[in-house]
Amino acid sequence: MQRPYENEHMTRFVHPAPEDITLAGVLGALSDPMRLRIFKKLLERREGSLSCSAAAPCPEMAKSTLSHHFRVLRDAGLIRTTKQGVENLNGVRWDEVNARFPGLLKAIMKFQP
Amino acid sequence: MQRPYENEHMTRFVHPAPEDITLAGVLGALSDPMRLRIFKKLLERREGSLSCSAAAPCPEMAKSTLSHHFRVLRDAGLIRTTKQGVENLNGVRWDEVNARFPGLLKAIMKFQP
DNA sequence: TACGATAGTGCAGTATTATTGAACTACGGA
């Protein structure tokens, strides 16, 4: 028996409040090459969003692994996920993270080609 | 039986070449609150060096744990360790890291109080 | 030279984190 979803119509994602975003958390989330590539892809549409599979760094990655990486990024406060129809839309929480740690994301992502 | 040291008079530390320092490696090394504090302490003496125990973030930390954290920082290319008498002197590889990732360390450490 | 004190390393066990397949929920369309 699986644990049921919190309500019957949509998956609820947990997003930390801006003040709960930590430096170590952000660095840890971005310390994985795959997550760096995912985040970079999301960043390329600054204001827009991408589904999980559209942001996948490589096609052969298992769905569950991908899901795991998105959760790490989400838990760190770097992305916001909303369910839209059959897919999840993921967007970078740029303004919030930047308000908390001004210049940090820009300084890091400058080096991710 | 323990594996012997590489020579009988001093421990050899491995330091990556500047071009082998990776973004993910740097972020991973600094993604631990204790290591952030260690690195910050070392950074406060910009040009100088500190022994491992002098840079310890809290006195009750096990020596082996401390040794482990210094190794992670060293393997990431963030610090250089040299044996000086009975203690190890650890200094930040500021110029080298900064040449590889200009502005990165400054942007990160700005938020480590 | 031998001994004790101090500084730190290496190993091994445990604990946490990452990866993946399988089973599942959720939504949309034929």
Place this chain on the structure above:
DNA sequence: TCCGTAGTTCAATAATACTGCACTATCGTA
């Protein structure tokens, strides 16, 4: 209502991190 697509959760395994203990290394003192 059934099928396909998108993604999650679980359980199992693999890879890393943390810590206690035993050890090496060096210095000072006698």
